Each structure stands twice: as C-alpha cells, then as structure tokens.
Amino acid sequence: MELFEAMEKRFSCRKFKNEKIKEEELNKVLEAGRLAPTACNYQPQRIFVIENPIILDKLKMATKYTFDAKTIIVICHDSTISWHRKDNVDHGIVDASIVATHMVLAATALNLGTCFVCSMNPTLIKEILGLSDSYVVDILLPIGYKDEEKTHNTRKDLSELVTRL
Ligand SMILES: Cc1cc2nc3c(=O)[nH]c(=O)nc-3n(C[C@H](O)[C@H](O)[C@H](O)COP(=O)(O)O)c2cc1C
Numbered sequence: 001m002e003l004f005e006a007m008e009k010r011f012s013c014r015k016f017k018n019e020k021i022k023e024e025e026l027n028k029v030l031e032a033g034r035l036a037p038t039a040c041n042y043q044p045q046r047i048f049v050i051e052n053p054i055i056l057d058k059l060k061m062a063t064k065y066t067f068d069a070k071t072i073i074v075i076c077h078d079s080t081i082s083w084h085r086k087d088n089v090d091h092g093i094v095d096a097s098i099v100a101t102h103m104v105l106a107a108t109a110l111n112l113g114t115c116f117v118c119s120m121n122p123t124l125i126k127e128i129l130g131l132s133d134s135y136v137v138d139i140l141l142p143i144g145y146k147d148e149e150k151t152h153n154t155r156k157d158l159s160e161l162v163t164r165l
Contacts (some may be wrong), residue, residue, distance in 0.1 A: 001109040010104060010153040013067075013113025016144035020051060025110050029073070029143065032106030038095040039083035043091075045099045048074040058128045059140075059144040063120035069142030074125065075100050080134045096138035103141060113146035135160055 022042030027051065033047060048054055050072045060066055075096045100116060107114045122137035122148070131137070 003105070006105045006108040008093040008152075010108040010114075011150045012115040013144075013146050013148060013150075014065075014115055016067055016069045016113060016142065017147045018068075018070065019145055021144055025112060026071065026143075028110060029106050032102040033075075033099045036095070036099040036102040038098070039091045042083050043093075044077040044079070044082035044083050046076045046078055046135060047097055047099075048076065049066050050074060050129075055128065059125065061121075062124040062128060063117060063140060065115070065117040065119055065140070065142070067115065069144045072136060073103065073117070073141040073143055074129065075139040075141065076101075076131065076135045076137050077107050081135050081139050090136070092136055093138050096136075100139045100141060103143075104140060107143055111146075112143055113148075114141050114143045116140075117142065142153050 030047065030049070033045065036045075038044060050059065056066065056070070059072060060113060066072060068072065077092030077096050079090050079092055082090055084090050098153060104114045104116065118138075118139040120140055121139070125137045126135060
C-alpha cells in the first residue's frame with residue numbers, strides 16, 4: 001500500500017477478531033517502529049508486546065480501551081536515555097509518538113487494525129509489567145485483524161490548522 005493511501009485508510013479500530021496476528025506481520029510492525037527517528041538518535045523507546053492472556057486481562061484494570069485485542073503493544077521510553085532539552089523537557093514522548101505512528105501506518109499497510117490509546121493508568125501498567133522507575137508508559141496499541149471497516153474521523157480544513165507567514 002502506498003503511504004498516502006495508508007494515511008487515508010487508517011482509522012481507529014475498536015473491534016478485533018478473536019485471533020492473534022501472525023508473527024511475520026508483528027515483526028514488520030516492530031521493524032517499522034525500529035526505523036523511526038528519535039531525538040539525537042538516542043532510541044529510548046522500549047516496546048512490550050503483550051500476548052499472554054493473563055497479562056492482557058490485567059491490563060483491563062489499567063484501561064477501558066483494550067478492545068479485547070489479542071495483541072497489545074505497549075510503547076514506553078526510558079527517561080534516563082531520552083533527549084532532554086536545555087529546559088529539561090523530556091522529549092521521549094515525542095519519540096514514542098513517532099515510533100507509534102510508524103507502527104500504525106505499517107499495520108495499516110498490512111491491513112491490520114490499530115488504535116492509539118493514552119487513556120490509561122500508567123502507574124498500574126508499570127506495576128503489571130514490572131517496569132523500572134525510569135520508564136514512562138506513553139501509548140498502548142491494541143493491534144489485530146479488523147472486525148469493523150470504517151473511515152477515519154473528519155478533519156478540520158487546512159486553513160484552520162496552518163498559518164503561512
Ligand atoms: C494520542 C492519542 C490518544 C488516543 N487515546 C485514545 C483512547 O484512550 N481511547 C480510544 O478509544 N481512542 C483513543 N484515541 C483515538 C482517537 O480518539 C482517534 O484517533 C480520533 O478520534 C480520530 O479518529 P480516527 O483515528 O478514526 O481518525 C487516541 C488517539 C490519539 C492520537
């Protein structure tokens with residue numbers, strides 16, 4: 001699938017088939033995340049692929065938005081590795097967002113469904129996954145075979161979003 005076609009076709013999928021995605025599809029999605037650029041190329045992203053049913057069940061305590069997907073990718077960054085600007089703003093979440101976007105577009109190109117999920121309890125997720133203090137949980141990506149076909153939500157006109165000076 002061509003890149004612009006994937007951008008157009010992607011939508012937030014919230015209904016998944018009761019099936020795990022194939023290993024080679026998962027690997028392609030993870031590879032897309034690996035190729036993402038990060039500030040200073042520090043590559044602070046730390047990715048957890050959750051397929052264990054017991055852990056998937058526990059994640060339901062930390063978010064309403066698992067959509068019963070059989071695979072959930074948890075995108076974190078290690079704040080001791082991520083680039084901090086001079087004012088000490090941690091840019092790990094920017095890196096994680098780019099990683100997630102690469103993964104989501106790759107998933108779309110593979111005809112897989114995904115949804116960015118940030119409405120969650122990150123402290124509880126850290127506890128469930130046993131993550132060290134320096135890790136920040138940024139985004140959850142339920143991923144799987146779509147059990148719904150939709151178009152993405154409407155977008156504002158460019159004139160509302162862009163100022164040219
Ligand atoms: C940063 C971010 C966080 C989001 N968090 C959630 C979430 O917690 N739960 C959910 O159901 N959708 C979540 N979404 C999906 C958005 O609601 C969705 O992308 C938006 O309504 C546009 O719809 P579309 O993706 O189908 O175009 C999130 C999207 C983004 C980009």
